[in-house]
Amino acid sequence: MSAGAARRCLLGLLVAAPAAAAAGTADRYPVFTDEGLATGRAIWVENCMTCHGYGIAGAPDPNKAKAWAHRLEKPRETLYDHALNGFFGPDGTMMPARGGNAALSDAEVKRAVDYMAAVARRANDKVRAETDQPPNTNP
Ligand code: HEC
Secondary structure: OOHHHHHHHHHHHHHHHHHHHHHHHHOOOOOOOOHHHHHHHHHHHHHOHHHHOOOHHHOOOOOOHHHHHHHHOOOHHHHHHHHHHOEEOOOOOEEOHHHHOOOOOHHHHHHHHHHHHHHHHHHHHHHHHHHOOOOOOOO
16 A cells, blocks of 8 residues: 555545444433434534543533432423523533524423433433432432
């Protein structure tokens, strides 16, 4: 292989790798049959998983029961408000308004929140079933 071809090949790998990684990460998040949650998942994978799927900047992963137990106790309206307008948590971590995508409508952000809450509830139910007691909410 010529040096030029080797470089092109390497470039191809660099471009392809993040896309493949994102696809692999999305597989960890459940697909629900409910239409609203299916839409919410698509919005979430596109806009929110960048942080919430990797714990970037302290973003809570909805698959982690402990990270979400206390958030599920908040009224849904509060979670919507924090996702729409941004939120500083007690640990100094910050959720940016609309996940940083101002083009998302209120309805789209709310659907993504509904999806996260459904995933988190599933993770919490799993912990409860396995331990037969409420999940430990300590970090
Ligand atoms: C730049 C990274 C980043 C992106 C992108 C992001 N989030 Fe967050 N999000 C955070 C962080 C960090 C927190 C934790 C804030 C805290 O509790 O301190 C958070 C917390 C939340 C919470 C919990 C708020 C609470 O009251 O506990 C919700 C709901 C949420 N995000 C929804 C979303 C949605 C929906 C999207 C996509 C539209 C999104 N996030 C995209 C970083 C991000």
